[in-house]
Amino acid sequence: MAASGLTAAVVGGSVGGLFAANMLARRGWRVRVFERVAGGLESRGAGIAMHPELDAILAAAGARPDGPLGIRVAGRTAYDRRGRQIAFHPRPQYLTAWARVFNPLHAAFPAEHYHRGREVVAVATGAAGRAALRFSDGETVEADLVVAADGFRSTVRALLAPEVVPRYAGYVAWRGMVDEAALSAGFRDAVFGRYAFVFPPRSQFIGYPVAGRDESLEPGRRRYNFLWYCPVDEGGLADLLTDETGLCHEYSIPPPLIRRAHVEGFRRMAAALLPPPFAEAAARADQIMLQPIYDVESARLVFGRVALLGDAAFVARPHVGIGVLKAGQDALELACALAGSASIEAALGRYEAARSRAGRDAVRFGRWLGAFIGRRLEAPWSDPELRLPPERLIAVSATPVEQVVGEMPCP
Numbered sequence: 349m350a351a352s353g354l355t356a357a358v359v360g361g362s363v364g365g366l367f368a369a370n371m372l373a374r375r376g377w378r379v380r381v382f383e384r385v386a387g388g389l390e391s392r393g394a395g396i397a398m399h400p401e402l403d404a405i406l407a408a409a410g411a412r413p414d415g416p417l418g419i420r421v422a423g424r425t426a427y428d429r430r431g432r433q434i435a436f437h438p439r440p441q442y443l444t445a446w447a448r449v450f451n452p453l454h455a456a457f458p459a460e461h462y463h464r465g466r467e468v469v470a471v472a473t474g475a476a477g478r479a480a481l482r483f484s485d486g487e488t489v490e491a492d493l494v495v496a497a498d499g500f501r502s503t504v505r506a507l508l509a510p511e512v513v514p515r516y517a518g519y520v521a522w523r524g525m526v527d528e529a530a531l532s533a534g535f536r537d538a539v540f541g542r543y544a545f546v547f548p549p550r551s552q553f554i555g556y557p558v559a560g561r562d563e564s565l566e567p568g569r570r571r572y573n574f575l576w577y578c579p580v581d582e583g584g585l586a587d588l589l590t591d592e593t594g595l596c597h598e599y600s601i602p603p604p605l606i607r608r609a610h611v612e613g614f615r616r617m618a619a620a621l622l623p624p625p626f627a628e629a630a631a632r633a634d635q636i637m638l639q640p641i642y643d644v645e646s647a648r649l650v651f652g653r654v655a656l657l658g659d660a661a662f663v664a665r666p667h668v669g670i671g672v673l674k675a676g677q678d679a680l681e682l683a684c685a686l687a688g689s690a691s692i693e694a695a696l697g698r699y700e701a702a703r704s705r706a707g708r709d710a711v712r713f714g715r716w717l718g719a720f721i722g723r724r725l726e727a728p729w730s731d732p733e734l735r736l737p738p739e740r741l742i743a744v745s746a747t748p749v750e751q752v753v754g755e756m757p758c759p
């Protein structure tokens with residue numbers, strides 16, 4: 349289908365929206381991006397585990413960053429609750445920071461068509477079957493195609509498929525980052541350069557090096573990123589999401605609003621349960637973040653001329669580590685389907701079939717890898733039916749979803 353003259357409106361200007369916007373623009377679409385946040389998104393504090401497949405997808409978006417993508421690790425190492433190495437799985441991988449993915453995507457898209465501070469509040473069918481968006485200031489915009497890349501709490505999904513809600517997995521991830529320079533020489537020598545999986549009782553800690561605050565990959569200026577999955581029941585979650593004023597936040601809480609008592613509780617728990625040297629990372633992180641773990645599964649991805657993409661469509665638990673890759677794959681499938689189909693409707697049908705299956709598989713994969721935490725088991729290998737002894741867990745978690753679909757025991 350020739351794209352000349354066709355318009356696309358992308359809701360959400362994060363990685364998913366920018367993958368789609370760049371890929372469509374490169375195929376001749378006239379694209380505008382509408383992002384709710386008025387400031388920049390460059391400084392989101394996430395460390396990103398890159399997958400080899402992401403390189404080609406960034407290139408397809410015209411956003412391959414200059415130089416190395418991140419810090420190279422040789423593989424994944426598992427440690428027991430005392431900090432002794434119990435398994436190693438060779439799998440070279442790059443670990444980086446959010447900005448090294450977001451910035452090239454943002455730079456590749458024409459700034460004059462990227463609109464900040466624009467919140468979509470309604471979506472409808474416009475003239476001649478086109479899609480129409482309404483913004484919080486009352487303005488409306490029509491387009492031949494709307495791409496809803498507005499994240500796991502998607503406004504567009506809530507309007508079109510209100511029955512789809514994030515489902516709490518029964519555990520949270522405590523997260524943090526530490527400057528390399530703030531870590532002891534012992535830590536830097538023993539574990540800094542490793543992709544570490546640690547198994548304290550009924551939980552799982554993961555740590556790896558990422559680019560520094562200024563995106564630097566230079567030794568001495570990098571950071572160490574960790575997450576620690578810990579079981580928390582619904583009542584406990586509500587308490588964790590309640591700030592000092594008594595306000596209970598829905599789904600997630602901004603890091604500065606986490607109550608001091610909870611941060612102190614986290615640090616005490618880390619000192620008691622994390623083996624050295626990993627306890628050091630938890631102790632030295634300046635800001636602690638809390639990420640409750642949810643599954644999001646959309647039964648449909650297409651509503652007329654509106655397509656859900658990225659986290660708006662499916663969210664798999666972070667064990668799978670593919671949120672960014674999946675958003676890129678969604679965008680590539682959408683752009684290719686549009687280029688290779690006779691009509692927008694046919695293309696959207698093709699997109700929905702391909703990406704629904706991929707999204708469902710990713711969610712199942714995450715559920716499998718995290719099942720032992722939700723079920724409060726001592727370790728993933730406590731239930732033989734999960735088939736996750738440590739050497740297998742670190743190998744499987746490094747494998748593309750498509751290659752493990754047949755092995756997953758969870759529905």
Ligand SMILES: Cc1cc2nc3c(=O)[nH]c(=O)nc-3n(C[C@H](O)[C@H](O)[C@H](O)COP(=O)(O)OP(=O)(O)OC[C@H]3O[C@@H](n4cnc5c(N)ncnc54)[C@H](O)[C@@H]3O)c2cc1C
Pocket residue numbers: 359360361362363364365382383384385389393394395396397466467468469497498499500502503504523639657658659660666669670671672673675
């Ligand atoms: C702490 C953390 C660590 C992570 N680590 C990794 C990792 O290592 N590897 C990995 O692959 N993934 C990781 N992820 C997941 C990854 O960040 C997401 O999968 C990815 O950002 C999804 O991109 P998206 O564009 O679909 O959604 P988002 O990045 O959530 O972006 C949605 C955008 O839509 C905007 N928006 C929302 N509502 C509206 C509206 N009504 N109107 C206009 N705009 C709107 C939002 O402001 C936001 O900018 C991590 C996530 C977190 C929170």
